[in-house]
Amino acid sequence: MNLEAKKMPRAKRVTRRPTLADIAKEVGVSSATVSLALNGSPLVADETVRRVTEVARKLNYRPHAIARRLSTGRSETVSLFVLGGGVYGNGLFYPSSWIFYSLIFKGISITLAQHKYYLQFQILNLADGDGYDKIARQVMERATDGVLLLLQDECKFCSVRELATLEIPVVTINRKLSPNLGSVQIDNKQGAIDAVDYLLRLGHTRIAHISGPANSYNAQDRQAGYLEAMQQAGLQVPDGYLVQGDWQMESGYDLLQQLMALPVPPTAVFCSNDHMAIGAREALSEMGVSVPDEVSLMGFDDSEVSRIGVPRLTTVKQPLENLGAIAAREILAWKMDKPNGVRHTVILPSLVERDSCARVPI
Amino acid sequence: MNLEAKKMPRAKRVTRRPTLADIAKEVGVSSATVSLALNGSPLVADETVRRVTEVARKLNYRPHAIARRLSTGRSETVSLFVLGGGVYGNGLFYPSSWIFYSLIFKGISITLAQHKYYLQFQILNLADGDGYDKIARQVMERATDGVLLLLQDECKFCSVRELATLEIPVVTINRKLSPNLGSVQIDNKQGAIDAVDYLLRLGHTRIAHISGPANSYNAQDRQAGYLEAMQQAGLQVPDGYLVQGDWQMESGYDLLQQLMALPVPPTAVFCSNDHMAIGAREALSEMGVSVPDEVSLMGFDDSEVSRIGVPRLTTVKQPLENLGAIAAREILAWKMDKPNGVRHTVILPSLVERDSCARVPI
DNA sequence: CTGTTAGCGCATTCAG
DNA sequence: CTGAATGCGCTAACAG
Numbered sequence: 001m002n003l004e005a006k007k008m009p010r011a012k013r014v015t016r017r018p019t020l021a022d023i024a025k026e027v028g029v030s031s032a033t034v035s036l037a038l039n040g041s042p043l044v045a046d047e048t049v050r051r052v053t054e055v056a057r058k059l060n061y062r063p064h065a066i067a068r069r070l071s072t073g074r075s076e077t078v079s080l081f082v083l084g085g086g087v088y089g090n091g092l093f094y095p096s097s098w099i100f101y102s103l104i105f106k107g108i109s110i111t112l113a114q115h116k117y118y119l120q121f122q123i124l125n126l127a128d129g130d131g132y133d134k135i136a137r138q139v140m141e142r143a144t145d146g147v148l149l150l151l152q153d154e155c156k157f158c159s160v161r162e163l164a165t166l167e168i169p170v171v172t173i174n175r176k177l178s179p180n181l182g183s184v185q186i187d188n189k190q191g192a193i194d195a196v197d198y199l200l201r202l203g204h205t206r207i208a209h210i211s212g213p214a215n216s217y218n219a220q221d222r223q224a225g226y227l228e229a230m231q232q233a234g235l236q237v238p239d240g241y242l243v244q245g246d247w248q249m250e251s252g253y254d255l256l257q258q259l260m261a262l263p264v265p266p267t268a269v270f271c272s273n274d275h276m277a278i279g280a281r282e283a284l285s286e287m288g289v290s291v292p293d294e295v296s297l298m299g300f301d302d303s304e305v306s307r308i309g310v311p312r313l314t315t316v317k318q319p320l321e322n323l324g325a326i327a328a329r330e331i332l333a334w335k336m337d338k339p340n341g342v343r344h345t346v347i348l349p350s351l352v353e354r355d356s357c358a359r360v361p362i
Numbered sequence: 363m364n365l366e367a368k369k370m371p372r373a374k375r376v377t378r379r380p381t382l383a384d385i386a387k388e389v390g391v392s393s394a395t396v397s398l399a400l401n402g403s404p405l406v407a408d409e410t411v412r413r414v415t416e417v418a419r420k421l422n423y424r425p426h427a428i429a430r431r432l433s434t435g436r437s438e439t440v441s442l443f444v445l446g447g448g449v450y451g452n453g454l455f456y457p458s459s460w461i462f463y464s465l466i467f468k469g470i471s472i473t474l475a476q477h478k479y480y481l482q483f484q485i486l487n488l489a490d491g492d493g494y495d496k497i498a499r500q501v502m503e504r505a506t507d508g509v510l511l512l513l514q515d516e517c518k519f520c521s522v523r524e525l526a527t528l529e530i531p532v533v534t535i536n537r538k539l540s541p542n543l544g545s546v547q548i549d550n551k552q553g554a555i556d557a558v559d560y561l562l563r564l565g566h567t568r569i570a571h572i573s574g575p576a577n578s579y580n581a582q583d584r585q586a587g588y589l590e591a592m593q594q595a596g597l598q599v600p601d602g603y604l605v606q607g608d609w610q611m612e613s614g615y616d617l618l619q620q621l622m623a624l625p626v627p628p629t630a631v632f633c634s635n636d637h638m639a640i641g642a643r644e645a646l647s648e649m650g651v652s653v654p655d656e657v658s659l660m661g662f663d664d665s666e667v668s669r670i671g672v673p674r675l676t677t678v679k680q681p682l683e684n685l686g687a688i689a690a691r692e693i694l695a696w697k698m699d700k701p702n703g704v705r706h707t708v709i710l711p712s713l714v715e716r717d718s719c720a721r722v723p724i
Numbered sequence: 725c726t727g728t729t730a731g732c733g734c735a736t737t738c739a740g
Numbered sequence: 741c742t743g744a745a746t747g748c749g750c751t752a753a754c755a756g
Contacts, residue, residue, distance in 0.1 A: 017504075019733055019734085020733070020734065020735095021733085029742070029743080030742065030743040030744070031733090031734080031743090032734095032735080032736080032737095032742075032743060032744080032745095033741085035734065035735060035736085036735090036736095036741095036742090039735085043741065043742085044741070044742080045741060045742085048741080048742085062499075062502035062503050062504075063503060063733085063734075064432075064503065064732085064733050064734070065437075065500075065503035065505040066428060066431045066432045066437060066504060066505065066732085066733085066734095067432055067732065067733035067734045067735090067748095068733080068734055068735075069428045069734095069748095070426075070429055070432050070733080070734075070735095070747095070748050070749070070750090071733075071734045071735045071736080071748060072734085072735065072736095072748090073748075075427075075428060077482075080483075101463075102463055102464075105485065106485055109483060109484055109485040110485065113484060113496075118482050118484075118500075118505065119482065119484060120439075120480050120481065120482055120483070121442070121467070121471060121481050121482070121483040122471055122475060122480075122481060123467065123468055123471040123472065134475075137424075140379075140424035141424055141425060141426065141427035142379075142424075142426050142428060143427040143428070143480065249669075249670065278670060278671075282672065304666070304667065305666065305667060305670055307611075308611065308640060308667055308670060308671065309640075309644070309670065309671050310644065381748095381749055381750085382749070382750065382751095383749080391726070391727080392726065392727045392728075393727095393749090393750080394726080394727065394728080394729095394750095394751080394752085395725090395726055395727070397749095397750065397752095398725095398726090401751090405725060405726085406725070406726080407725060407726085410725085410726085425749085425750075426748085426749050426750070428748085428749085429732095429748065429749035429750045429751090430749080430750055430751075431732095431750090432732050432733070432734095432748085432749080432750075432751095433731085433732060433750045433751045433752080434732090434750085434751065434752090435732075725756105726755100726756085727755085727756080728754085728755075728756090729752100729753085729754085729755095730752090730753085730754105731750105731751090731752090731753105732748105732749105732750090732751090733748105734747105734748090735746100735747095735748095736745100736746085736747090737744105737745090737746085737747105738743105738744090738745090738746105739742100739743085739744085739745100740741105740742085740743080740744100
């Protein structure tokens with residue numbers, strides 16, 4: 001019977017799972033044939049396939065993933081590294097923009113699973129030595145077939161050059177690190193342009209911008225979008241209308257007061273993220289200035305907080321799950337037709353209308 | 363030289379990485395000795411170790427992880443499954459409690475990395491067929507040495523029995539699924555007791571509770587804590603003081619109005635999560651009732667939103683990173699001394715004092 | 725202390 | 741269409 005204790009070549013072996021050889025013996029063919037049959041090769045006779053699959057099911061056979069990987073030379077695994085730290089001492093999770101890691105993860109996970117790939121996950125703290133060695137180790141050990149780098153906005157990752165030498169696909173998410181590495185990101189600039197255009201259509205001309213920190217690429221792009229949209233509209237940015245925050249609510253709060261103290265205060269403020277917009281809303285509320293009747297407020301991110309408090313924020317939403325899915329597909333595609341080379345994808349965000357913007361007061 | 367093109371047994375092979383055999387040949391020992399030397403075995407002569415490591419470095423040798431795994435029978439991998447869906451149509455990410463996935467991930471990732479384990483990650487949507495087969499597949503394929511299940515609060519996972527037959531360690535996070543599976547969770551009940559005790563110490567006696575949905579284990583436990591603390595204090599829970607929300611802000615908003623409409627309204631309200639507390643705060647603010655001067659508000663989670671708006675919420679914080687770390691260690695430990703068997707860990711949350719609670723008004 | 729010898733379980737030629 | 745042989749790279753027993 002199939003339950004008979006086989007001789008156990010290694011002592012530790014307790015329960016032995018059936019192998020190709022077991023099936024082969026029972027069916028009366030060779031293990032090679034079983035392998036072919038189970039993998040749907042057209043070379044095997046239908047009748048043989050039938051008998052093989054039947055016995056395989058009976059024995060509750062499962063291929064040994066690791067043996068398969070060794071034999072094929074593919075690890076069937078893609079690694080996701082989340083690069084954090086180095087800026088905010090607390091470690092990784094950027095309070096404002098990165099709540100929605102989850103959605104990116106989801107997009108990656110689902111896409112990879114659909115293609116029978118495993119997803120390996122590791123958080124790297126750039127604070128302790130860049131972490132490039134951790135990535136390299138996985139690659140050199142051949143534990144992974146592709147690398148996804150989820151870059152936090154401001155993180156300083158210095159080993160870009162080395163990455164390109166890894167001989168496996170690398171895709172950066174959220175930022176283009178190098179022309180030699182694939183990348184997927186949101187079009188922050190266009191998102192900002194859309195936001196400002198929306199305010200323009202509402203009749204605003206005195207539009208201020210609370211930007212994010214100078215070392216943030218996202219903040220830079222959004223600011224560039226703001227400037228471009230204003231210029232397109234033939235509007236000067238008055239002195240003092242462009243101020244710089246640090247993503248935190250508090251800075252939105254402070255900077256808004258600064259803006260309203262201007263000789264000619266703005267009628268609309270485009271904030272580079274939702275948190276700062278909420279801080280601004282609070283300041284306005286304390287000053288007794290009505291949002292959106294007297295001042296319109298625009299956020300960015302469509303983060304959870306944008307739905308909290310009154311009025312709820314009009315903001316710019318990023319298709320994050322899609323972002324993850326595209327990144328994963330990029331890795332997968334690379335394995336097919338590497339010749340096509342590196343690709344850089346930029347996807348468009350969309351405006352979410354809520355209650356914090358209105359026509360300019362007369 | 364070591365750059366000479368070796369005969370390539372399989373055509374696809376392009377760049378060949380050095381193997382143990384290459385080192386062995388160059389040093390003039392057997393590959394077994396090289397293996398032992400590189401793994402720090404005391405059986406090898408110091409001089410040999412020196413020469414081996416030197417050549418290994420020279421050739422830029424890296425062990426092939428997959429070959430090692432096949433040989434040792436350990437996959438060096440732990441799998442994390444996030445079980446979601448099935449309740450909230452939107453998929454997985456529970457709006458209220460699960461923002462902080464990230465912190466749990468971080469705890470797991472770091473702990474596993476410290477022990478040279480890889481972390482595999484997969485999101486499962488229980489809506490499409492429980493997902494047990496996805497877990498089983500990884501295990502049966504021997505692609506993983508241990509399973510971590512991150513259970514969303516209300517998710518209905520029905521294949522518990524099968525899990526126990528997997529012959530590898532399984533630890534559930536956030537809930538105890540079965541006495542046969544390890545578990546790590548927050549002591550929600552004690553957290554609730556602490557919260558209510560805090561209000562009691564402030565002199566409140568008319569303390570109401572906005573609970574979470576009935577199908578939520580977390581909500582049940584917190585509610586039980588509320589009831590126990592009240593009873594300990596010798597206080598009756600007046601009719602209408604215990605109401606049930608659905609985690610969302612809106613329900614907090616609605617239920618608070620209901621509470622204040624009571625003949626004898628509460629002076630303090632303990633909400634089962636921060637979002638409902640914020641809804642309650644909004645309702646109070648609209649009614650012109652001051653928080654915390656007239657009514658105290660207590661949240662739960664210490665989620666990001668608890669720091670937004672005025673007054674900031676006093677709430678109960680969960681040590682989530684620690685939760686992840688413990689879960690990971692549990693898996694690792696299991697491999698050492700399985701005999702000790704399954705463990706169930708419950709860790710204590712802590713109170714975070716902010717501005718939404720004050721002494722009872724006279 | 726070191727070398728020899730077997731596997732690990734599967735995929736893949738290449739004959740038949 | 742099927743089987744025998746071989747290799748993937750490493751580890752583990754055992755013999756020297």
